[in-house]
Amino acid sequence: MDNSTASTPEPPDPESAAPPVVDLRHVSIAFDGPPVLDDVSFSVAPAETRILLGPAGVGKSVLLKLINGLLRPDHGAIHLFGQEISCMPEEKLFPLRTRTGMVFQEGALFDSLTVRDNVAYQLIQERVPDEEIDSRVHEALSFVGLEETVSLFPSSLSGGMRRRVAIARAFIRHPELLLYDSPTGGLDPVTCTTIIELIVKERDVHQTPSLLVTHRLQDAFTLCTHRFDTDQGCMVPLPKGQTNPNTSFLMLEEGRLIFDGSLHDLLHSENPFVREFLE
Ligand SMILES: Nc1ncnc2c1ncn2[C@@H]1O[C@H](COP(=O)(O)OP(=O)(O)OP(=O)(O)O)[C@@H](O)[C@H]1O
Ligand SMILES: [Mg+2]
Secondary structure, eight states: OOGGGOOOOOOOOTTTOOOOSEEEEEEEEESSSSEEEEEEEEEEOTTOEEEEEOOTTSSHHHHHHHHTTSSOOSEEEEEETTEEOTTOOHHHHHHHHTTEEEEOTTOOOOTTSOHHHHHTHHHHHTTOOHHHHHHHHHHHHHHTTOGGGTTSOGGGSOHHHHHHHHHHHHHTTOOSEEEEESTTTTOOHHHHHHHHHHHHHHHHHHOOOEEEEOSOHHHHHHHHHEEEETTTTEEEEOOTTOOOTTEEEEEEETTEEEEEEOHHHHHTOOOHHHHHHHO
């Protein structure tokens, strides 16, 4: 990739900056051994997309589960939609979780449920009327281009289709935050591009803030250098030299956040772990 094509995002104006959607301050967590995350601090602003990079086992999924309240930190503070969640009781977490869409690693669909019931899972739990469920499932499946799969079971879908169903499930409530855990993991390059196009579409059509974990640098660069064109109904490259100003990077290494910045800064970083990851 040509470094000269990347532009630096405009720094946020502190006077007009809206409060972050997610804010982590000095967050640490350990299980049985050394800390998996150690003193991690960063935030996700409204309409911002943050791409979280890092080698396997470094704590990326743990980080997303902390933000969704599925795990609790040992130290530090996590604010979600302005509320401190690290000690919040489960019943108060639940309504916050419904405002967040999560695409779990590997998709995590229920094999015994149809596509409709997978996509509508949360709405069914909340006893939303069937007619409303059908119309919202239709809308979510249309967004990912899979209306025709509504009554199929996940076992009859390809890996890429299953991932799109998982994305439709995360989108169905028009969430205020999206957490994508390796949404292209294990997919072929063409299918990866289809998934990234959906993520770009959600970012550009709804401006939903998001935190996205990926191992694939190619996906991260595509997110930075493309926009969704609603007239053409597809993702198109930005003019040469431009990058999406609201998309930036985080990198974890051995539990520490070693990078927080723009594509331009990532490509020019002298941190040896960043350089090694980029090579
Ligand atoms: N519930 C848990 N109990 C004990 N250890 C855990 C738990 N969840 C995660 N871990 C450990 O925390 C570490 C980080 O796991 P995590 O799943 O976050 O890695 P990751 O960065 O998402 O890796 P990958 O890129 O392979 O998905 C691993 O050593 C894992 O074994
Ligand atoms: Mg993971």
